[in-house]
Amino acid sequence: MSDLFEASGVLPPDAPLADRLRPRTLDEVVGQDHLLGEGGPIRRMIEAGRLGSMILWGPPGTGKTTIARLLAKAAGYEFQQISAVFSGVADLKKAFEQAKMRRLAGQSTLLFVDEIHRFNRAQQDGFLPFVEEGVVTLVGATTENPSFELNGALLSRSQVYVLKRLDDAALDQLLVRAEAHEDKALPLTPEARHALLALADGDGRYLLTMTEVLFALPEETPLDVQGLAAILQRRAPAYDKSREEHYNLISALHKSVRGSDPDAALYWLARMLNGGEDPLYLARRIVRMAVEDIGEADPLSIMVANAAKDTYDFLGSPEGELALAQAVVHLSTAPKSVGVYEAFKAAKRAAAETGSLMPPAHIRNAPTKLMKQLGYGKGYQYDPDTEEGFSGANFFPDEMERRTFYKPKGEGHEEKIKARLERWAAMRARIQAEGRGE
Template sequence: MTDLFEASGILPPDAPLADRLRPRTLDEVVGQDHLLGPGGPIRRMIEAGRLGSMILWGPPGTGKTTIARLLAQAAGYEYQAISAVFSGVADLKKAFEAARMRRAAGQSTLLFVDEIHRFNRAQQDGFLPFVESGVVTLVGATTENPSFELNGALLSRSQVYVLKRLDDAALDQLLSRAEAHMDKALPLSPEARQAMLALADGDGRYLLTMSEVLFDLPEGEMLDVQGLAGVLQRRAPAYDKSREEHYNLISALHKSVRGSDPDAALYWLARMLNGGEDPLYLARRIVRMAVEDIGEADPLSILVANAAKDTYDFLGSPEGELALAQAVVHLATAPKSVGVYEAFKAAKKAAYETGSLMPPAHIRNAPTKLMKSLGYGKGYQYDPDTPEGFSGANFFPDEMERRTFYKPKGEGHEEKVKARLDRWAEMRARMAVDGAVDAAGD
């Protein structure tokens, strides 16, 4: 019903506050200046007067739907919206046919597809001919990583723009707009107002939904942090006088683990849980610690971190929080290594610099006679069958010098890994010398 009123530019008086405060121009959208501000890619598109298909990827409540609607308005396109949650093939066919008729009449169509990742692969393929022919300009919205959830063909025809979680400044701007619209201030102490921003967790719609509850309170009532928690029936973050914020606390937890201090790590974990932090957010960060700061020094850490996440998923709070605490202690007391982290960064840089070099012929598959005649697979040695279980063959492209990316420091499990790598390096060098001598003799 709200969509019908919105299409006419009029909203019912009982419409949610978030709908009543929807931006009417792109300049009113908060928190996405990297896309919409001067020099931003979407801003440049508008200024050029031509829209391209795009995927808007970001958390809930960051303005994906609003941006799509305002883009159509700014470019003079007809705005048509469907949701992958409620739409099927028949709805898509109707949308494409309507867009085709508009195009014949000289009218462009912006087709907004909410939750586009929920369409299956075949349905996503159905968009391609209409996007390629210009029947529709597709704007898809998703909260999931497009690389994993959307077809490569669809991604290759669209720009992916990442929307940021709304920071405190953007959220506070929304609250100020709400106060101006309602013509009264929220009944919150400065600490409670800050706590409310933390509770929103970057979601502007949720922030405005919470504020509606507060605007309905009796006049003259002023809430502190605990009062806010009571009204909203949620645990409010425990902000002390220094107003340490969400990112300061998670940084303290992460660095305590990295610094091998289990006691400090447990303290910061407890602070965040007591403050109302989403335990699954903490679980994700703990998994990140395992791969980023510990890696091959203790390969068990990633299993412990994932098991803690699964345990919390299964038990919930408060019992599942103990699994997170156990993981934090394990990671804090584990040996540390950034060997894999640094190696992968270096490998990605080299891959970017070297472009599309082919693998050496001896490790290419040769399923056809033509490939065999071209030398594919010739001379390949199956390492487990060699006398020492190591062939010393080259696996880099022929045009690329051998590079060493992974340099274990010798901590924990990596001590044995380093010894093996050093032994293989010596064998590889010896084999290279022997091969050179044989070649000279021939």
Template sequence: MSDLFGAAGLEQDAPHPLADRLRPKALSEVVGQDHLLAKGAPLRRMLDAGRLSSSILWGPPGTGKTTIARLLAEDAKLEFEQISAIFSGVADLRKVFERAKARRQAGKGTLLFVDEIHRFNKAQQDSFLPHVESGVITLIGATTENPSFELNAALLSRAQVFTLNRLDDEALELLLKRAEEAEGRKLPLTEEARELMRSMADGDGRFMLNLAEEIFAEPEDRKPIEPKELAVIIQRRAPVYDKSDESHYNLASALQKSIRGSDVDAALYWAARMLVSGEDPRFVLRRLIVVASEDIGNADPQALPLAIAAKEAYEFLGQPEGEIAIGQLVTYLATAPKSNRAYVAFHNAKAVAKETGSLMPPMHAVNAPTKLMKELGYHKGYEYDHDAEGSFAGLNYFPDGMARQKFYEPTQFGFDKEIAKRLEYWDKKRREKSGS
């Protein structure tokens, strides 16, 4: 029926959701994924070189995986085929492969986009291999799960994995401005409610645009919505939990934020909600391992080893005893001291590393295994820290000519406090060494 509407030119006049109307028409319009799509970035380089290879797009919901796949097909001049691993089976795959073979004989290539590809079983995943290898299809798979856990090694070896980022605050605000431009009016929100809306979206652009569409349905002359009223609207439209769709990320977000906020009872509730609803405990454990590193970090260095141990305990015990380890882990993480300073420090270090490019390490920081390298000054000036007073020689290991950076600033909580003392001592000795 939709084909008949399309042929008659009526489909474009039918009502479309706001998120669909704002779907980017070119890769340059995709927000939040410049690390993949900007000039010189991996996907852009492949397109510019005219060799789009099979790939896996890994990222959370609402980050543009489907849109990127469709636009890649357009730029590469490939026929776009889309299937969902949730609704498709072997018969559907066979039909897609036959159509792709027919197109190839006519000199036309096919980009096959498989949404939720991790939901295909091993045999179904293996069925892609001969068609990828022969070039009948260029496979673009989308997954919200870690490909290392969910996809066959054989398939992974034939595809590049690209990680999509959750949309940051700047990207979400850009989407809101596009929505307001499309509607021809501002959203009736106070600045505080607008900020809360971006925060509640948790990096999901589609969720935010769907919510914006509901807010646009409010009377135009109404007073601006305050944060408390917005929270009621968000709760009203939150979907019923279903582990087979994207809504499980809402509960996962609530679990992480409860732990981050040291609300142990709420954290236990959200973990229990996920498990009694049929969520895969491995998904919960992966999220808890992230929390142990991101939100607790060096305030309690035992958090990450305990999270790994809980995963191993679950794998060893199975159901239902394995869930005991999950409960213990949730209570430990929620009551542990919190520090995201290591997470933030590494994020900032990566940003500076991108800016500074390929600066050489200082000569004392590199080895000199050959005579020529010694003559060129490699390894010159190096001091072996273990032989120095206090096992600290005080050398600077940033590139020559680059000012020292301060990425890591521990909190005064938990073990972070002890690390801060060490850093302060080392900084003092380093300054004495340099005479500054």
């Protein structure tokens, strides 16, 4: 939509349907009632008659640009828009100069910066004095997590509002409006209509773009799901391997495995693979799950995880992906224990605390005569030769009290390990008592 039409509010006849259906009031915005509804923070700001700078964070097609326009209109501010994709330092200077001139004339400016995360840190710093002096009220839009992508100084001067992905109810409202605007129903069966909402994947603009294609079809029998699929291509799911969504999904996969939910784990695995994630990255994470969350409760898990990695490396996609799925199911259904994980962390802390303490003399290496004269290896008992295969000797430094790091939880294979350790502990205590003559 050109600046001329934006300024006049008159749309050309061939304007996209999404522009023709753009909300004219905040009440017409769908899916963001938590911000714009009764008691919502942005609604309260409007009712108070004063706007503050803000960052609108949310997926594509959720109304960020529309909300910014309507905020300016409701507050009586001049709306000025720039895009971080197409704008440079000169554009920013021009925007600030224009805002200064308006301010002298008593007119406030709402500066809307689309894709604000694409400005580098120095450019973001350039906004600060103009925001602090009230030259502009900044409304930035981003699809990326502001905590990662925006300066702390800029964030401290702005409220961050999270826009929700449009759910099916909100998307259906858009379809109803489109049908009313076109004065005809979409040529879809109920099942195909539901499939259309799924194809939109929470993006209102994309939904209306697809809807416009369907309205242009010749009048025929309503399309079923297969007919709809033949006309509309499913777009790739929103997923960026280097951004927050990557970390959210891998966290969901790992925690589903840890939570013993193979169905949820398979779903997140499929989501990441569909999004183009590197399968070998997933394989490495699966190996980590085996050692971190399962450990000795099911020692087979690490072998299954490594075998899945090797199988994928050998077969590639798509066949090798089944090996990853098999490993995910095995790990999800295996007994869980962080006994080894916690024990190793505790042992590392103890090693850092105790520094360079030497092993007790009886287990030191004694390859030379001098070392033997110094007592190295003296009194060492070869455990397999003892009556019960257990000597009960002390293997910690003499200056260090014995500590218990590994505390098996008693799940799966660790049930046997726990019983064995308890038996050895009792034997050790008896042997030490006998050595003291008790």
